[in-house]
Amino acid sequence: MTEDLVPSLGRWRLWEQFALRGPGFPADGVLRLAPAGLAQAADKFAADDALDGDRWEDFSRLFAGAAVETAHTLQDIARTPAFREAVAWQNRPVLASGIAPFLRWTPGRDKRSSMPRQREELVAHYWQRFCVKNDTIGFFGPVGWGRWDPAVRGLAVDTGRGLTETSTVYWASWGIDALARTLDADPGLREWIAPRRVPFVALDGDLVRMPGRRPVAVSAEAAAVLARCDGVRPARSIAGELPGTDVPAVLADLVARRWVVWRLEVPAGTHPDRALRAWLDSVGAAGPRERGLAALDRLERGRARVAAARDADALVEAMAALEQEFTALTATAAVREKSSSTAPCRALVYSDTRRSATVRLGPAVLDALRPLRLLMDSAGWLTSRLAAAVTAETRRVYDRLAAEGPVDLASFWFGCLPVLHGPARATAAGLQREFATRWQRVLAPPADARRVTVRSADVEAAVRAEFGDTAGGWTAARYLSPDLMIAADGAEAVARGDLTAVLGELHVASNTLGASLFTHQHPDVSELLRLTDRDHPGPRLMPLIPKEHRARLSTRVRHTLVRPEDTQVALTDLTADPARTRVVRSADATVEEHGGELVVRLPDGSRFPAVDVFSHVLTTLAMDLVRVLPEADHTPRVTVDRLVIARETWRPSAAGARFADEKDEARRFVRARRWRTALGLPRYVFVVSPTESRPFYVDFDSPVYVTILAKALRRLARTDPEAAVTITEMLPTPEQTWLTDDQGRRYTSELRFVAHDTAPDS
Numbered sequence: 001m002t003e004d005l006v007p008s009l010g011r012w013r014l015w016e017q018f019a020l021r022g023p024g025f026p027a028d029g030v031l032r033l034a035p036a037g038l039a040q041a042a043d044k045f046a047a048d049d050a051l052d053g054d055r056w057e058d059f060s061r062l063f064a065g066a067a068v069e070t071a072h073t074l075q076d077i078a079r080t081p082a083f084r085e086a087v088a089w090q091n092r093p094v095l096a097s098g099i100a101p102f103l104r105w106t107p108g109r110d111k112r113s114s115m116p117r118q119r120e121e122l123v124a125h126y127w128q129r130f131c132v133k134n135d136t137i138g139f140f141g142p143v144g145w146g147r148w149d150p151a152v153r154g155l156a157v158d159t160g161r162g163l164t165e166t167s168t169v170y171w172a173s174w175g176i177d178a179l180a181r182t183l184d185a186d187p188g189l190r191e192w193i194a195p196r197r198v199p200f201v202a203l204d205g206d207l208v209r210m211p212g213r214r215p216v217a218v219s220a221e222a223a224a225v226l227a228r229c230d231g232v233r234p235a236r237s238i239a240g241e242l243p244g245t246d247v248p249a250v251l252a253d254l255v256a257r258r259w260v261v262w263r264l265e266v267p268a269g270t271h272p273d274r275a276l277r278a279w280l281d282s283v284g285a286a287g288p289r290e291r292g293l294a295a296l297d298r299l300e301r302g303r304a305r306v307a308a309a310r311d312a313d314a315l316v317e318a319m320a321a322l323e324q325e326f327t328a329l330t331a332t333a334a335v336r337e338k339s340s341s342t343a344p345c346r347a348l349v350y351s352d353t354r355r356s357a358t359v360r361l362g363p364a365v366l367d368a369l370r371p372l373r374l375l376m377d378s379a380g381w382l383t384s385r386l387a388a389a390v391t392a393e394t395r396r397v398y399d400r401l402a403a404e405g406p407v408d409l410a411s412f413w414f415g416c417l418p419v420l421h422g423p424a425r426a427t428a429a430g431l432q433r434e435f436a437t438r439w440q441r442v443l444a445p446p447a448d449a450r451r452v453t454v455r456s457a458d459v460e461a462a463v464r465a466e467f468g469d470t471a472g473g474w475t476a477a478r479y480l481s482p483d484l485m486i487a488a489d490g491a492e493a494v495a496r497g498d499l500t501a502v503l504g505e506l507h508v509a510s511n512t513l514g515a516s517l518f519t520h521q522h523p524d525v526s527e528l529l530r531l532t533d534r535d536h537p538g539p540r541l542m543p544l545i546p547k548e549h550r551a552r553l554s555t556r557v558r559h560t561l562v563r564p565e566d567t568q569v570a571l572t573d574l575t576a577d578p579a580r581t582r583v584v585r586s587a588d589a590t591v592e593e594h595g596g597e598l599v600v601r602l603p604d605g606s607r608f609p610a611v612d613v614f615s616h617v618l619t620t621l622a623m624d625l626v627r628v629l630p631e632a633d634h635t636p637r638v639t640v641d642r643l644v645i646a647r648e649t650w651r652p653s654a655a656g657a658r659f660a661d662e663k664d665e666a667r668r669f670v671r672a673r674r675w676r677t678a679l680g681l682p683r684y685v686f687v688v689s690p691t692e693s694r695p696f697y698v699d700f701d702s703p704v705y706v707t708i709l710a711k712a713l714r715r716l717a718r719t720d721p722e723a724a725v726t727i728t729e730m731l732p733t734p735e736q737t738w739l740t741d742d743q744g745r746r747y748t749s750e751l752r753f754v755a756h757d758t759a760p761d762s
Helices: 027-033 038-042 053-079 081-091 093-104 114-132 173-184 220-227 235-241 247-256 272-282 286-308 312-330 363-369 372-402 409-421 423-443 456-467 491-495 525-535 610-622 665-679 703-719
Strands: 012-014 017-021 143-148 155-158 164-171 202-204 207-209 349-361 451-454 479-487 500-508 541-543 567-570 583-585 590-594 597-601 607-609 637-640 643-646 684-688 696-699 726-729 750-752 755-757
Touching: 012 372, 017 349, 017 525, 027 053, 027 114, 027 696, 038 053, 038 665, 053 081, 053 093, 053 114, 053 665, 053 703, 081 093, 081 114, 081 312, 093 114, 114 696, 114 703, 155 491, 164 173, 164 286, 173 272, 173 286, 173 312, 202 220, 220 247, 235 247, 272 286, 286 312, 286 349, 363 479, 363 491, 363 500, 372 409, 372 423, 372 456, 372 479, 372 500, 372 597, 372 610, 372 643, 372 755, 409 423, 409 590, 409 610, 423 456, 423 610, 451 456, 541 610, 597 610, 607 610, 665 703, 696 703
Parallel strands: 143 349, 451 637, 500 643, 541 567, 567 583
Antiparallel strands: 012 755, 017 143, 017 750, 155 349, 164 349, 202 207, 479 500, 479 750, 479 755, 590 597, 597 607, 637 643, 684 696, 684 726
16 A cells, blocks of 8 residues: 555554454354343333232243243353354363353253353353454454555455464463473583573673662672673583683572573563574583473474364363373473463463454545544643653652762663652553543533534544643654444445444554564564554664563563564563564663753663653553543443444442342343333443453343343442442444354454554654
């Protein structure tokens, strides 16, 4: 696509490429769990005094019959090979502990006690995720791709063949790390491991410097060894360069002082197995090398069997065998326990796939998205304010350190940690509140409004007055990644302009398509790198981050659009390949003032804005800050032209949902529908509860989904009687879908765009 056809929204240039996210099961699957006519029959009981007598008995029999029908439907779902395979990837033990006994139970004949009901809910819970959640994982959440095409008026879908085009099974990094620890214990491999200096340790002659500590003088031998600990030279090479020095003993002392890491480490990446194999291939000792390769090969054969499995039973068998092999080799549990400290990827391996369908979008869709420009412009206010506040605090840290002499980046980073974990978080929270307040002034929604509709032309001046034209704040803040959905009755309706665009989330200060889970499912990653080059003609400074973090960081979401000219700086974690040309330790870089701004100067003399050192932290703080209205018990749907920028939302208290405590299912269903009517909730919603790990779908016409909601409300009320759930209208609904496969089945979907701010620095 030529430059003059690049789509733009004001100063925001969109990538021609975008991701298509959607589940792997058709959207109408969830509608199978809403018995026909039951909701209408339930609504005839307007008061509690009607829940007795002949009419109630008739309804109770109708409800009981519907429950049997739903149970049979859920069993049909649970028998489906694709469903069982998806559950095997998500939580394999559930197949034996929950699904198998549920299928042995006979609805209508066997007693419908508590356990069968729980198993019904289990199947329904997985089913809603597989049918209407736009996840990105495995064949039940495949990554699709699309591009802008001016030759298409609205929207065109090329379904391809089948649901998925490619599928790859990857190692979770922690599994290969466990094998590396095992190999590290092999004495024959020890001398082939390259020790590395800790990133924040500086060597100045015979003085070792660390942030916040007095310099320590070391012997000439220790200094000579430490100077060679670059993560590239094996210990035996260092010993060869220093004859007469007991290098292993010196290294052991340096490790004990925590100045050096001398262990087998696998760089962070999507293919840790390949990195480990490459290192093993470099080992010059045949025996240790072959032992290590044999261990890796054992695990690789297990992964290959998992990848080759074509049904749930074969997958379960292959996964179990791989786990047994892994535990035998590493003496490590093969599945990590779920806890608040566990990062994503609890299993040894995961699967990511590319959807067969591709999409092309044209001018009709771009026109519907144009109001997004105002929201994206206002996001520049968020990032610039956050950057300014953090920069002011870190400048004080620099001034204090500079009063004592030159400032190395390591000392600056450690000195700024209290800012990042304290004032910066408070600033971000305050900015989110102020951002919503300013947008509320722009929109001026009437009290108790259900719908607020404005024209972008009518509010543009107010947006400018509230947010100005500020841009950026740090390099990554030039990016925004909006999730957009299209509500339309098929591609033909989109071409006619008969569509509503719906903003899901606006990810601030992040190019989320750079994550491994997207880039490695793209047919030609060089296209994404070309777009990155266009956005950043020069090199970038990118902080190295840990391999994992319990909040959201894992191999799958690690940014992979790193070019050879980009410099990665190791602040405290050196997770890149030390042999990579442009990797700099924080102790080897300096912070100085240049042109009135703080910059980081690298050993080669190049300079970068110091704020970019904090880019990962700042992006983490800023990513989810966009909220156009302050939190309230109820906020309206907000539409600008044809773009919904906020869906209608309710925040009722869990304790106030009295229907949730009703033990009789029929009465609970009737009372839940009254509760829904009183609040003005639509039929389809998504619910977020502090006690649930993920948002979940509820159809108020479906007793099983009403029961799942009731249980979530009870759990929350027990945990915190004052707590509220967040309920958001589902938009588009299951009927408003346009993404099809080659069989004509329709799926929910969202489009993940990347927008780059072309405005000059403010």
